[in-house]
Amino acid sequence: xxxxxxxxxxxxxxAKGLKEKDAVLQLAQAxxxxxxxxxxxxxxxxxxxxxxxxxxxxRMANQGGADLFISLHLNAAEARQAKGSEVYFLxxxxxxxxxxxxxxQENGETPGTRRPDPDNVVAGILDDLAQEAFLRDSERLxxxxxxxxxxxxxxxxxxxxxAPFVVLRGAAMPAVLVETVFISNPKEEAKLKDAAFLKKxxxxxxxxxRHYFASGEExxxxxxxxxxx
Numbered sequence: 001x002x003x004x005x006x007x008x009x010x011x012x013x014x015a016k017g018l019k020e021k022d023a024v025l026q027l028a029q030a031x032x033x034x035x036x037x038x039x040x041x042x043x044x045x046x047x048x049x050x051x052x053x054x055x056x057x058x059r060m061a062n063q064g065g066a067d068l069f070i071s072l073h074l075n076a077a078e079a080r081q082a083k084g085s086e087v088y089f090l091x092x093x094x095x096x097x098x099x100x101x102x103x104x105q106e107n108g109e110t111p112g113t114r115r116p117d118p119d120n121v122v123a124g125i126l127d128d129l130a131q132e133a134f135l136r137d138s139e140r141l142x143x144x145x146x147x148x149x150x151x152x153x154x155x156x157x158x159x160x161x162x163a164p165f166v167v168l169r170g171a172a173m174p175a176v177l178v179e180t181v182f183i184s185n186p187k188e189e190a191k192l193k194d195a196a197f198l199k200k201x202x203x204x205x206x207x208x209x210r211h212y213f214a215s216g217e218e219x220x221x222x223x224x225x226x227x228x229x
Contacts, residue, residue: 003046006025006046018193020073021049026192026198027202034206035209045060057071071176073178075102083188087161089135089160134171134175141212142176181201
């Protein structure tokens with residue numbers, strides 16, 4: 001589980017001053033509780049207000065042998081009435097303009113730019129290939145989570161999309177990024193300060209994960225593990 005931003009990287013900020021980095025950490029902690037209550041093992045890429053480089057987050061999941069990677073974020077828009085949830089999975093291309101702008105915001109970049117792997121450009125290419133093998137499973141996971149978030153009261157359906165999120169590259173497992181609500185919308189910002197709403201959002205995401213695993217389809221990771229035996 002990856003709470004986005006952290007440390008000096010505050011992410012988006014609501015009209016009443018709520019910072020994305022703080023709200024997603026609280027949501028992530030609620031989500032860990034719900035996942036573990038469902039019998040799953042959940043770990044966080046950060047447990048405090050610290051910054052973890054984007055390229056390191058998926059690698060932490062890889063090193064921990066995670067089956068899924070979920071990065072939690074909050075959306076923002078100039079139109080304060082924008083509301084609802086969006087679940088993304090990776091595209092290795094540019095994606096459409098709106099999705100590319102959302103990715104640029106979360107990547108800490110301006111639209112049209114792409115930050116190379118700071119360690120090794122070749123490693124970045126291998127990261128792309130690693131995630132490409134899981135795109136179909138990532139889409140299934142995104143659809144499962146979005147379906148449950150659509151049920152969450154008062155949240156408008158915005159749909160599953162693809163975008164070039166740096167944090168999803170290199171994840172050797174199905175990986176999605178969840179824009180839970182619009183922190184730029186005062187009503188949705190207020191919900192994020194409500195522990196009961198955070199619990200409901202965490203329960204919705206957990207149900208999505210459970211439905212994904214219950215779908216009966218083998219994931220690429222499972223197939224790879226069985227082939228290696």
